Structures are given as structure tokens and as C-alpha cells.
Amino acid sequence: xxxxxxxxxxxxxxxxxxxxxxxxxxxxxxxxxxxxxxxxxxxxxxxxxxxxxxxxxxxxxxxxxxxxxxxxxxxxxxxxxxxxxxxxxxxxxxxxxxxxxxxxxxxxxxxxxxxxxxxxxxxxxxxxxxxxxxxxxxxxxxxxxxxxxxxxxxxxxxxxxxxxxxxxxxxxxxxxxxxxxxxxxxxxxxxxxxxxxxxxxxxxxxxxxxxxxxxxxxxxxxxxxxxxxxxxxxxxxxxxxxxxxxxxxxxxxxxxxxxxxxxxxxxxxxxxxxxxxxxxxxxxxxxxxxxxxx
Amino acid sequence: xxxxxxxxxxxxxxxxxxxxxxxxxxxxxxxxxxxxxxxxxxxxxxxxxxxxxxxxxxxxxxxxxxxxxxxxxxxxxxxxxxxxxxxxxxxxxxxxxxxxxxxxxxxxxxxxxxxxxxxxxxxxxxxxxxxxxxxxxxxxxxxxxxxxxxxxxxxxxxxxxxxxxxxxxxxxxxxxxxxxxxxxxxxxxxxxxxxxxxxxxxxxxxxxxxxxxxxxxxxxxxxxxxxxxxxxxxxxxxxxxxxxxxxxxxxxxxxxxxxxxxxxxxxxxxxxxxxxxxxxxxxxxxxxxxxxxxxxxxxxxxxxxxxxxxxxxxxxxxxxxxxxxxxxxxx
Amino acid sequence: xxxxxxxxxxxxxxxxxxxxxxxxxxxxxxxxxxxxxxxxxxxxxxxxxxxxxxxxxxxxxxxxxxxxxxxxxxxxxxxxxxxxxxxxxxxxxxxxxxxxxxxxxxxxxxxxxxxxxxxxxxxxxxxxxxxxxxxxxxxxxxxxxxxxxxxxxxxxxxxxxxxxxxxxxxxxxxxxxxxxxxxxxxxxxxxxxxxxxxxxxxxxxxxxxxxxxxxxxxxxxxxxxxxxxxxxxxxxxxxxxxxxxxxxxxx
Numbered sequence: 001x002x003x004x005x006x007x008x009x010x011x012x013x014x015x016x017x018x019x020x021x022x023x024x025x026x027x028x029x030x031x032x033x034x035x036x037x038x039x040x041x042x043x044x045x046x047x048x049x050x051x052x053x054x055x056x057x058x059x060x061x062x063x064x065x066x067x068x069x070x071x072x073x074x075x076x077x078x079x080x081x082x083x084x085x086x087x088x089x090x091x092x093x094x095x096x097x098x099x100x101x102x103x104x105x106x107x108x109x110x111x112x113x114x115x116x117x118x119x120x121x122x123x124x125x126x127x128x129x130x131x132x133x134x135x136x137x138x139x140x141x142x143x144x145x146x147x148x149x150x151x152x153x154x155x156x157x158x159x160x161x162x163x164x165x166x167x168x169x170x171x172x173x174x175x176x177x178x179x180x181x182x183x184x185x186x187x188x189x190x191x192x193x194x195x196x197x198x199x200x201x202x203x204x205x206x207x208x209x210x211x212x213x214x215x216x217x218x219x220x221x222x223x224x225x226x227x228x229x230x231x232x233x234x235x236x237x238x239x240x241x242x243x244x245x246x247x248x249x250x251x252x253x254x255x256x257x258x259x260x261x262x263x264x265x266x267x268x269x270x271x272x273x274x275x276x277x278x279x280x281x282x283x284x285x286x287x288x289x290x291x292x293x294x
Numbered sequence: 295x296x297x298x299x300x301x302x303x304x305x306x307x308x309x310x311x312x313x314x315x316x317x318x319x320x321x322x323x324x325x326x327x328x329x330x331x332x333x334x335x336x337x338x339x340x341x342x343x344x345x346x347x348x349x350x351x352x353x354x355x356x357x358x359x360x361x362x363x364x365x366x367x368x369x370x371x372x373x374x375x376x377x378x379x380x381x382x383x384x385x386x387x388x389x390x391x392x393x394x395x396x397x398x399x400x401x402x403x404x405x406x407x408x409x410x411x412x413x414x415x416x417x418x419x420x421x422x423x424x425x426x427x428x429x430x431x432x433x434x435x436x437x438x439x440x441x442x443x444x445x446x447x448x449x450x451x452x453x454x455x456x457x458x459x460x461x462x463x464x465x466x467x468x469x470x471x472x473x474x475x476x477x478x479x480x481x482x483x484x485x486x487x488x489x490x491x492x493x494x495x496x497x498x499x500x501x502x503x504x505x506x507x508x509x510x511x512x513x514x515x516x517x518x519x520x521x522x523x524x525x526x527x528x529x530x531x532x533x534x535x536x537x538x539x540x541x542x543x544x545x546x547x548x549x550x551x552x553x554x555x556x557x558x559x560x561x562x563x564x565x566x567x568x569x570x571x572x573x574x575x576x577x578x579x580x581x582x583x584x585x586x587x588x589x590x591x592x593x594x595x596x597x598x599x600x601x602x603x604x605x606x607x608x609x610x611x612x613x614x615x616x617x618x619x620x621x622x623x624x625x
Numbered sequence: 626x627x628x629x630x631x632x633x634x635x636x637x638x639x640x641x642x643x644x645x646x647x648x649x650x651x652x653x654x655x656x657x658x659x660x661x662x663x664x665x666x667x668x669x670x671x672x673x674x675x676x677x678x679x680x681x682x683x684x685x686x687x688x689x690x691x692x693x694x695x696x697x698x699x700x701x702x703x704x705x706x707x708x709x710x711x712x713x714x715x716x717x718x719x720x721x722x723x724x725x726x727x728x729x730x731x732x733x734x735x736x737x738x739x740x741x742x743x744x745x746x747x748x749x750x751x752x753x754x755x756x757x758x759x760x761x762x763x764x765x766x767x768x769x770x771x772x773x774x775x776x777x778x779x780x781x782x783x784x785x786x787x788x789x790x791x792x793x794x795x796x797x798x799x800x801x802x803x804x805x806x807x808x809x810x811x812x813x814x815x816x817x818x819x820x821x822x823x824x825x826x827x828x829x830x831x832x833x834x835x836x837x838x839x840x841x842x843x844x845x846x847x848x849x850x851x852x853x854x855x856x857x858x859x860x861x862x863x864x865x866x867x868x869x870x871x872x873x874x875x876x
Contacts, residue, residue: 040410040413087593087597090597091596091597091600094600098409098410099350099356099409099413100596100600102356102410102413103549103553103592103596104593104596104597106546106549106592107550107589107590107592107593107596108589108593109589110546110585110586110588110589110592111585111586111589111590111593113585114583114584114585114586114589115586117583118583118586224542228417228418228421231414231417231418232418235411235414239410266425266429267429269421269422269425270421270422270425270426273418273421273422274422276414276415276418277403277415277418277419277422280406280407280411280414280415280418281403281406281407281415282406284406284407284411
């Protein structure tokens, strides 16, 4: 019994966790954008892909993986900022802004996805893991890169949470999200805050892309494939809830990796999506959501 | 009946009808295949777009997975034609009935939520279904099903060969036209008013005496039926079906055509579909990257003309009316 | 309907939110026709009481009886069918529909459900009622305009028209003069008075002067309980009521 725990489940659990952190990073971006900005970002997956593609190109030019981790999100910030400021804010004042922003970001995703095809081609690219080798944990060998992912991801997630809830900047963002007019009259540059928040959210997605590229490989439709998982995490956790995104992220990636022991991998995606549909049917506000209802 | 929007709608109806007739006459005379088939395909996807518009523009529910029902209709149609009988009438009727049942079941899943959640549920449902179909051997898995026979359609005027592009174009035009008229009929009833009321202020509806659940479910099932019947025509035209028909790009494209043509007008989406399909095939001669162009156009429309072409036309007629000084004295 | 028939009876209504008792064992009777009002200082529980009567909240205990019928747990559509209608504090119209469409939808409940599927022009009852309301509320010129494009005064009239479209026996009005100017308040008061001559109106209000001038009966609430009940004169003279409104002019 203990042996199966060690040799069969432990690897799956660790694998699930290593992917889970990247999924959480992506879901965090989504939930921040929705929770704070009330925008459903259908192009979030494409920013994830952007992160992966840009890091691939940078590394091909000789830039180290570690520098990429830093540069890529930085590069995505102005793009996200511009997108929010120039496009999303244009439709924000409409009554049906939920649908309009959804449609708008959907349009952006179309443009981005095709751009990747043009620039990098349709074939998958698999960058090599920056950390090679494996280490022993609980008597089982794990790839070092995955162990790194878990650790680094956990630190990142904690940092994001701290940034939003424990810093002055985070307080400003939350204030602007909660009451736009009041914040504005208090001197907070609301529009800039919104744009920065969006930029931050998509930068997180891009970072997730950089981190997962060596595991999943990089191709133009990778965003579309991954976005449903991210949305599922956000919904199950509760739209706008960071804690929810973390817990749901862990639960769902664990569900996925452990279920792959019993069912063919093609069914694990439908399994996850079914969870989302069930949650939407019976508890649409998710585990920790509740403020934002459709 | 004289308001700017109905004028815009009437204009588009006539535009499409007349263009269709011209295309049919000239196309048949010149023995054209390409343009007639392209037009037929655009009408078929126009039906899907109408289905999306009924939910989005009339009731106020954005469905991001309507391709599920379109694909259902297509697959069922292919199965019936191949395994049961290559009969047009039988297929259409069976697909209509089966889709109503499917719609009824799906409504219990989808209508639990609204707004953004509804969009995500419909998205998820379609993704799951597409994956399932993709992996189902008996439905041809990723290759889909081929070998759908060309129909000979019985009519009181004699047998028609659906293989003739002109013939099938007219048949499709009639089917989509009938679907359009059915939807327009319901819009002219109090049920249609309920739909508008739900889109405008769902919570108030109970306080004027009606639960919103019934009208929503009715619209949902109707939309599923329209999508499925449109889908049923697809294998008749192309001779095959594949899981791609259920993919998000099909649902997404439908939404684009709705916004492009004019959300809430029903005929606008058909116009949008015609334009988009033609546009795609023109761009395809230069590059396979039509998504960028379509995406860009879409973004521009959402920002500057969210009511689409029909909306622009409506504005034009509205200006005309006010220039006439009060129009028909309705002011 | 006789003037003194009891049309609404509240029996021991109680509603708690967590530890807070918002409405505490409130009972009263409203007789038909005329305007009856519920007043009370802030936090008295008027709004909660209103929501209990209109079905927005369910009481923890107690009954709401409309013309003898138990509607305590009935949902809004059922209450409307029984004859109880409510208006909304913030105008809650179908903003992107025209005035006449608003009224037709509001009147549709007068028809049988079969008519939902027949062409609109077969719903003669609803159409005629809508036209009637257009005249009664002087909205005829605005008939094809979108409800969202009306002036404030027109929207308020439309709101009332929508609420009484099905000819309810009892009309619940929730602070109808909230945030209004003097002139508007006067106009609305006139409207309410006219309504009261044909149906029973129950008003929840802050404006004590308005209430005293309009009502045949007043119920005063304080801290979730009924403090006093009677004619405006009786209530005004009650020392408990005066104390509750300490500092406010009742005369």
C-alpha cells in the first residue's frame, strides 16, 4: 500500500503540483482581471502562448532561460497596458460590457493566434528544460525542473498574493476596483491602474508560458487548449478569488494527473470540463467567489 | 412598422433575396459550381449564426458553443443518409425532432446560469462534446465520416438532383428562409416580447407576472433546432462530416458574423455569414492567415459599430427620418 | 369591494438577519381602497417589512394574507396573480423597449397563456389595456420612445402604469418620492391619491407630511416593531410616536 503510494501516486502528485503552479499563475491573472476589472479576457491563453513563443526566440538568440523569466513578463506589460487602455476601455462604459469585452478579447485572441502561426509557423517547438537531471524525493526520482517549478511557482504565487493584499500598491488597485469614482476623487489614476492591472494579469500568463514551455512544447493553438483549464480553475475557485484560484488549481491539476492513472489521457480534459459545468450548474459562485455574479 | 430598424431589416432581406436570385440565374446559366456552393455554405453557416443571434440579440444570452448543435445536426444527418435512407425530408424532420429533445436536455444544464457563466458553460459543453466525438471510433474519430450519398429529392414537381449546385442552393435558401420566417413569427408573438423583456430586465419579468424560465427554455430549444437543421444540410452539400464542425472556431465565427451583420436582427447574421464566407475565400487566395484580418475587422466593429451593419443601416434610416422632420408623425 | 373589507393582513411577521431582528412580530390590517402608509425612522424595519409583504424575502415566521389567501411563501408571479403588485424604488423598467411595449408586456398577464404563441394582435385585452394606460398616464406622445429615453417624470408615470397594468387589488409603493423635488413630490402625491380612489395602496414612506396628507390609515414602526396604528390624527397625537420621531415636526 505504502509502496503504491510511493511509486505510483507520488510521481503523479508531484507532476500535478508542478503543472498546477503554472495553471494557478495563469488562473491568477484571469481572476485578477475579472475580479478587479470585471473583464473576461478571452485572449488570456494567447498571452500564455506569447510568453512561451517569446522565450523560445530569446533563448534561440542565446538569452538564458533565467533572464527570460524576467524579461518576457516585462515585455508583455506594455502590450497588455496598451490593449486595455486602447481597446477595452473603449467599450467599458456600455451596459453590456461583459459581453463586449468578451467579444473584443476574443477578437484579439484570433489576431494573436494567427500572428504566431505567421511568425513561428504551425509546428510545435520543444525547448529543452533549463535544469536537467533528476533528484530523489520520497524514494522516487523526479526531474529537477519539475521540482524547481513547484518551488518557484509557490514563491511567485505567494508574492502575488502579498502584492495585492499586503502592499500599498495592492490597496490602491483594490480600491480602484471597488469604487471607481471614489478612488478617482481621491486622486487615484483609475484608468492607469486598470491598465496596469490588466498588464499584470497577462504578464502572469506569459510567465506561466515561459515556465511550461519545456514541458508542453510550444505551438500556436496552445493558448486555446489551455484556456479552458484556466477558466475552470477560476470558476471552481470563484471568479475574483485568489485563494480560490490556488485551491481549485491544486485540486483540479491533481484530479487530472491522478485520473490519468485510470483513464486514457484523452478523457482527462473532458473530465475537468465536466467539473466546471457541474460547478456552474450547482454552485456558480465557486468555492470562494460570491461577489461577482454574472 | 416604419421604424428605422425595420427598414434596415427589410432592406437586408431584399438585398439577400435579390442577390440570391441573381446568383442562381446567372450561376445556373453559366454552369458555375464554385460560387453557388460557396453561397450555399454561407447560408448554412448563416443558419447557425441566426441561432446564435436568437439567443444573444433577442434573449440576451451569449452562447460560445452553438457549434455543438450544428455538429450534432450534421452528424445525425450523415448517419441517417448513410445508414437509414438517403431521404431529404426524413432527415430534416428527424434532425429537427432529435434536436428539440437534445435542446430540452441541454437547457437543464445551460440555463442554470446566465451572462458570463452561460457563455462559459456553453463553451465547456461544446469543448467536451467535440473531444468526445473526436475520440469516438464509431463516428469516424478524427477523420469524421465520408461517403454521404448525393440526394435525390422528391418534390411534387419531380425529382431534384441535390448534386446540382443551383438546385441545392435553392433548397438551402428555402430551408434557411423557412427557419428565418419561423423565428420572425415567434418574435411577433407575446413570447417574443417576453424574450426582449428578459434581455432588457430579466428580474422585473416576474413582477409583471411571468417566470423567465419558460420563455428562456423555449428560445434555447428553438435555437438548438435551428442550429441542428442548418447543420443537417452540411453533409448534403459537402458529402462528409468531421469533428471540426463542433470546434470553438465554428462557434466563434458564428458570433463574429452575428456582430458583423447586426446583433438582434436575425437577418443581419445571415448577411454577416455571406460576407464573411466570401471574404474568407477571397483572402484564402492570397494567404491562409485570414483569421488575423477577420479578427482585426471584428475588433474594429465591436469598438466602433457594435450593432454591426444592420445597426449602421438603422442609423442611416433614423437620420433620414429626422431630416424628413418627424418621419411618419410618430413623434 | 367594500371600503372596510380587510384586504391585507400581516400576522406576526418576523425576520432576522443573523443576530439582527429587522422585523419583530408585526401584525396589522389594511382595509380596501384608499391609501394606507407605513412610516418610521431610519432602521425601523420598513423596507424589510415591505420586502416580506411583496415576496422578495421570506419571513422567519408569520403570515401574509391577501384577501384571505395565504401568500406568505408565494413568489412574485403568484402574488401578482392573486392581485398584489409592487413598484420599485429605482425605476426598474424595460429600458430598451418602447413605452407601449413596456405596457403591453405588463398587461400580457391579463391574457391566457395560449396567447403567448399567437400573433401579438390577437392579445386584444393586453393591447387595449396598454392603450388605456397610455391615455390614463399621459404617455401617448411618448408611446414609441424607448423607456430609457423618457424624462424622469415620464419614467415615474410609466413605472406606476406598469405596476397597475394587471389591475391589482393591492399596490405596494416603496418610497415613491425618494430623492424628488417638491414639485415632483406634489405631482406624485396627486397620482397616488387618484390611484387610491380605485385600488388599495400601501405606501412605505419617509416623508411624514406627505403620508399624513394622503393616508386614511397610518402604521408607525420603530426598531422592527409596530409602534402605533390608526388614522393620521390618532397617530400624530400618540406620545410614543412623537418620541420616536423626536426632533421631527409631525404637526
